[in-house]
Amino acid sequence: MDSLNRRNFLKVGGTVGAAGAVAAVAPATPWTWSPAGSVPGTGSGLDPRKAWDPDGDTVVANLLDRGQVPEVNRLLRSWTKNGQPLPAGLPPELRDFMEHARQLPSWTDRGKLATAVRFNQKRGTYLGVLYGFASGMMSTVIPKEARAVYYSKGGADMKDRITKTAKLGYDIGSLNAYQPDGEMVVTCVKTRLAHASVRHLLPQSPYWVHAATEDKPISQADIMVTWHSLPTTVMRNLQKWKVPIAPDESEGFLHSWQVSAHMLGVEDQYIPASWHQADAQAKQVLDPILAPTPEGIKLANILLDLGMNLDLSLLSRPVLGALTRFMLGDQIAGWLQIPREPVWTPLLETAWGPYVAVREGLLNVGMPREAYWLFDEFLRQFVLFYMSELRMPINIEIPVLNNPR
Ligand code: HEM
Numbered sequence: 001m002d003s004l005n006r007r008n009f010l011k012v013g014g015t016v017g018a019a020g021a022v023a024a025v026a027p028a029t030p031w032t033w034s035p036a037g038s039v040p041g042t043g044s045g046l047d048p049r050k051a052w053d054p055d056g057d058t059v060v061a062n063l064l065d066r067g068q069v070p071e072v073n074r075l076l077r078s079w080t081k082n083g084q085p086l087p088a089g090l091p092p093e094l095r096d097f098m099e100h101a102r103q104l105p106s107w108t109d110r111g112k113l114a115t116a117v118r119f120n121q122k123r124g125t126y127l128g129v130l131y132g133f134a135s136g137m138m139s140t141v142i143p144k145e146a147r148a149v150y151y152s153k154g155g156a157d158m159k160d161r162i163t164k165t166a167k168l169g170y171d172i173g174s175l176n177a178y179q180p181d182g183e184m185v186v187t188c189v190k191t192r193l194a195h196a197s198v199r200h201l202l203p204q205s206p207y208w209v210h211a212a213t214e215d216k217p218i219s220q221a222d223i224m225v226t227w228h229s230l231p232t233t234v235m236r237n238l239q240k241w242k243v244p245i246a247p248d249e250s251e252g253f254l255h256s257w258q259v260s261a262h263m264l265g266v267e268d269q270y271i272p273a274s275w276h277q278a279d280a281q282a283k284q285v286l287d288p289i290l291a292p293t294p295e296g297i298k299l300a301n302i303l304l305d306l307g308m309n310l311d312l313s314l315l316s317r318p319v320l321g322a323l324t325r326f327m328l329g330d331q332i333a334g335w336l337q338i339p340r341e342p343v344w345t346p347l348l349e350t351a352w353g354p355y356v357a358v359r360e361g362l363l364n365v366g367m368p369r370e371a372y373w374l375f376d377e378f379l380r381q382f383v384l385f386y387m388s389e390l391r392m393p394i395n396i397e398i399p400v401l402n403n404p405r
Contacts (some may be wrong), residue, residue, distance in 0.1 A: 031221055033284055035269040037277035039107060039258055043269020048220035053265040057077055057099045060196035060398065069094065069197070073397045074373045076190065080393075083180025101189045104178060113259070115180055115252030119245070120173035126243065128382045130234045131169040133320065134327040136162065136303055138229040141332055142289065143225055146296030151208045152198050153399040155295075158302045166386060167394045169230075172256055188263035190396040195223075195264070197398045205402040211295070222268050228282040231257040235275060237327055241356045250275065255400045292335035300336040301323075312381040319344050319378070326352065345373065 035043030063069050068091060075087045082102070086095055120127065139145050154161035168187050176182035195218045202208050202217050231254060238245060254275055261271045304324075307315025322344035325333035333340075351371040357363035358372060393399040 023358065031285065033270075033281045037273055038269045039105075039271045039273050040268045041273065043267070045269070048224065048267070048270050049222075051217065051220040051267070052199055053192065053220075055097055056101065056192055056196040056265060057199050059093050060193055061200040063091065063094060063398070064197060064200055064400065069398050069400045076397075077395055080180050080183060080186055082178065082182065082185040084186075086101050098189055100191075101192060101263070101265070102185050104185070104362060107257060107266065107268075108178070108259055109255055112248075112252045112255035113249050116256035117173075117175055117177070117252075119249035119253045122249070123238070123243070123245070124173060125379045125383060126238065126241075127169070127234065129323070129379060129384050130237055130327070131166070131230065132386075134237050135169075135235050136165075137164060137300060137324045137328055137332070137336070138290070139226065139232055140296035140300040140303065141292060141328075141335055142225055142229060142286075143291050143293045143296065144212075144214065144217065144222055146293050146299055147208070147212050148202060150196060150295035150299060151205050151211065152202055152405050153401050153403055155299070155403040156405070158299065159306065162303070162306065164394055164396050167396070168260075168387070172190060172260055177185045179258065184260065185263060188260055190398075192263070192265045193398045194396060197400070201399065201402050202317065204244060207387045207405060208402070220266050220270055223261070223264055224270055224281065225285050225289065227257065227261055227266075228278070230284040232278050232282045232286070236279075241353065242362075243356055244360055244362070254278065290332065297336055300338075304338070307385065312385060314374075314378045315385060324347055325373075347374075351375070 031047050033048055035041070035045050060069075063072060072090065072094060074172070075089055078089055086098055090098070139149070149155050149161065154164075168184075168191065171177055171182070171184040174182060174184070177184040182363045199216050199218055203215060235250070235253070258271050262268060272281050304317045304320050307320060308317070318341045321333070321338040322341035324338055325340065325345055326348040351367065352375065354363060354367045355372055355375045358367045359376075
């Protein structure tokens with residue numbers, strides 16, 4: 001890890017600590033959201049902060065202990081399409097687990113998934129920016145996630161990690177996401193295995209032992225918190241920007257994410273049945289826990305430089321910083337030590353709303369041509385950025401190491 005070594009990290013931690021910017025992580029809020037609002041409308045209501053992925057965790061822990069993960073990763077490299085049989089040679093207990101894990105939930109609604117595709121096609125340009133900078137930056141102020149990412153193997157190569165996470169955003173929005181020739185089921189099952197590995201490995205990291213208050217990371221509740229940084233945050237922003245969205249498309253988008261939560265191993269009783277329920281759950285489990293950590297500040301810092309070596313002039317650090325402030329607000333930007341940018345911050349504040357209105361055909365006057373062009377070009381560069389990131393085949397692997405730092 002070059003830009004993220006222990007010395008830099010301590011420096012950031014020290015500076016931040018001295019400035020008093022790192023709030024003490026909020027005490028764990030109890031999980032009070034009722035399963036009555038979930039997809040099945042019922043459930044045990046057991047606390048998901050104490051639930052992980054028992055079957056997957058046992059299988060992967062055994063693979064790690066037996067040193068079989070490199071061979072499993074090699075075999076799984078050829079497994080890329082939802083409908084493809086699992087490769088021969090996998091250890092039997094892993095094969096059994098994966099055969100089960102790859103099944104879509106009984107409540108999958110193909111019609112809604114088809115509508116989600118329409119939503120993704122129409123809104124794809126906004127979605128790249130939103131997944132990348134509203135969801136991506138928000139993950140750095142979700143303390144448990146920031147720490148887990150920072151101390152796991154992925155923390156050593158954020159570019160690679162972002163690319164792999166971008167794959168999930170791309171797969172879920174693709175035409176055939178959950179169809180036999182799509183890749184979303186594979187991406188979710190591989191991610192579920194990666195998470196199981198992190199649960200086994202991370203508690204063994206000396207850095208983790210000192211920095212985290214939890215024994216075992218990535219609980220079911222944690223996954224739902226992160227889930228809200230994705231679809232719920234995207235939808236909140238689209239509404240704030242007054243992007244008109246047909247009700248069936250909005251429902252389809254939600255459904256594609258409900259299915260993904262199930263495929264990531266979340267019990268149905270924790271998956272919100274509607275946007276109303278999603279927002280209610282996010283208000284309880286996401287909004288109050290957002291806070292800065294030294295790890296998250298470092299990760300945000302790396303994210304802001306992602307456009308650095310690209311020939312995409314608008315994806316510069318100041319512009320991406322202004323975008324983060326605009327989407328996540330002054331408080332989060334302040335936590336992440338992102339300065340107010342003198343040109344882009346006021347421009348976004350005053351002209352983004354009219355830009356969206358013009359783009360959506362709701363307004364045809366009142367928008368300076370230059371500002372319209374600038375925003376259009378900005379969105380175009382984001383799409384190019386994603387396309388360049390997703391050009392190569394991307395393979396999610398089960399990590400065998402923590403971040404060596
Ligand atoms: C790995 C997505 C929740 C921490 C991954 C990967 C994806 C992903 C696509 C594979 C990327 C890679 O191999 O680098 C998601 C989604 C989530 C979610 C969609 C929720 C909806 C969480 C949560 C945490 C977490 C709640 C921690 C609290 C990690 C870590 C890795 C990982 C540490 C492993 C990175 C590595 O070392 O290779 N996740 N994740 N994730 N995720 Fe998640």
